[in-house]
Amino acid sequence: MIQLNDISFWYQRNKMVLSKMTMQLEAGKIYGLLGENGVGKTTFLRIVAGLLFPKSGDIDVMGFKPEKRTPSFLSDIFYLPEEFDSPHEKVNEYAKLNGGFYPAFNAAQFQSNLELFGISGNQRFTEMSYGQKKKALISYALATNTSLLLLDEPTNGLDIPSKGIFRRLVSQAADESKCIIISTHQVRDLELIIDPIVILEPNQVLLNDSVEAITRKLKFSIEPTVPEGALYYEPTMGGYNVVSINTEGVESKLNIELLFNAVISNRAHFRTLYTQAK
């Protein structure tokens, strides 16, 4: 669905953000896009959405070149940024005005999403809190039913029950024809729904793998002492949270936060382990 070949991008010539990045993302998945602050997650999403243009390399999104911003491309992709200006309209007016641009927009689904989040469609965006606006825009984004949905830090500002509703709505929205990419630092909010996991490092993709493939390669366990050969460990109640190579082929439950810390503190090793992501 998305193919990037040797994409490079910088805002200032002396400060490369993406350097010859090659990556493939498929339909039917909810990708979790992770990376330290400033590594380029938003930049990546904006390039895919056609809002920023690569300086070199090729990008294909659903058969389109995003930078051409053709109506058929724009009507099948939705990008929800982390920061947004408040629309002037009431929530329902906004959806009525803009929903027509998306052929698969479902007004009933929009109302049902709003209801689940407890948001009134008669409210003006300008009179809503940040979290309320976010819930209204998430409701709208999901109701556009675009093939590609890009969500930048969607759970920021959501209260605890709303995070659960968000997970439920995103899981329901996902199907074989859609690709959803969620950039987040709140991995615990999304641990249950994101798969594959993509981790960016400065300029590059460090890991792009399914949860199944990650847990085939790596073992996540709690041990009383740090085992020899552990890739990464953190103290926890009564022992250590440990990431090690899964030499015995045991099944373990992926701990994304632990994986992230393991990858970031051990980049060279993971680059070798995940050479296919390059």
Ligand SMILES: Nc1ncnc2c1ncn2[C@@H]1O[C@H](COP(=O)(O)OP(=O)(O)OP(=O)(O)O)[C@@H](O)[C@H]1O
């Ligand atoms: N408009 C801009 N002009 C110049 N540099 C920019 C601009 N936007 C972002 N950058 C720089 O590009 C790099 C990548 O920024 P980006 O916002 O994509 O990172 P991010 O991974 O989304 O970060 P965060 O997790 O903090 O949101 C950063 O070093 C940032 O300082």
